[in-house]
Amino acid sequence: GVPGVSPVTESATTLGVRSWIPPPxxxxxxxxxxxxTGLGDVISATWRDNSLWIAGGEACIPPGDGTTRSCLRVIEIRTDSSSVRQxxxxxAAGNYYSFPAVSPDGAGNAFVVFTASSASEFAGVRVTGRAAGDPLNTLQASTLLRAGGGAETSFRMGDYSGVALDPADASKVWVTAEYIRSTSPSDDWGTWIGQLTVPPPPPNVSLFLTLxxxxxxxxxxxxxxxxxxNPGGAAVLDLYFVIVVPAEGAASLGCASGLALAFFDSGFSPFLTCSSAPPQTFPPLIQNVTIPGGLVLALPPSPFFSFVWPAAAPPGTYSFALFATPPGAFGDGSINQGDVMAVGLDSLTF
Structure with missing residues (x-):
């Protein structure tokens, strides 16, 4: 039901989780x-897309450590199946983490902001989290958002951090947490506020060419x-199409040494050059083309390019290549290591 509109009912479900010990x-x-560092209870809860995220502080012995520290406890409960998902x-060894707040963004990437200190680090603000596709029950290494600037001279610290989805952009969240600005008898603490987002994955473009x-x-x-x-993030690239003439036929095309290369421009007009020639401009087939992220496999509805094989071509094996470069990478007139991001190859014999 809707509070104030229709009757609201509730039901209780008991879910099993690991024991939860208050932190030191x-x-x-x-x-x-x-x-x-808190009482070892839940101090943050966010529900979105049938996932209830809760967080608090607890005692643990971090990996590689032999001492009990204050750590973070983060749990995801699926409310559609009444089950603990994570x-x-x-x-972290040698560190004390406390007062976490957790929330996902619109894509299900979770952000956890918290207070951190150690024997060598004043109380500051750090953040961890997990991308929606990360392995379950894992959080990435934390990142320092705001270093502490001094020592807290009393016992009291906290209480709370916060994470909230940006109402105008579901790919961003706002985080806030406490840090100590300077050592002072009057407890000189400050509040750090920041906007965070998960960067897009790097491009992972593959090209395929078949004759x-x-x-x-x-x-x-x-x-x-x-x-x-392209299962990765979106990429803007230049595309080049080239036919490599058989080495034994290069001389007949004016290349005294090296290979003869026939590049094709946007109108599919050939541009012949020799690999041993001085630096020059290689004509791109397509400039600044966007390869969208998450592309499984895109096939044009008809052949990309077709032509009648010329009788005057030198005999031998021809290599065909379609390759992608960062925009302008061939602007210096040379092909360098790292210029080519993806290539599709095939060959035929005349």
């Missing part, structure tokens, strides 16, 4: 005062088919 106090440099403890035949004679129709995939 935290140490800090510059003062013998130990810092409060139950994670997060800590309709691998042996050809004069007058035959040659069809070039291409496809692309």
């Amino acid at each position: 106090f935290a140490v800090q440099p510059g003062s013998v005062a130990l810092l409060d 139950d994670t403890t997060f800590g 309709n035949t691998h042996t050809v004679k004069a007058g035959d129709l040659v069809q070039v088919n291409v496809a692309a995939s």
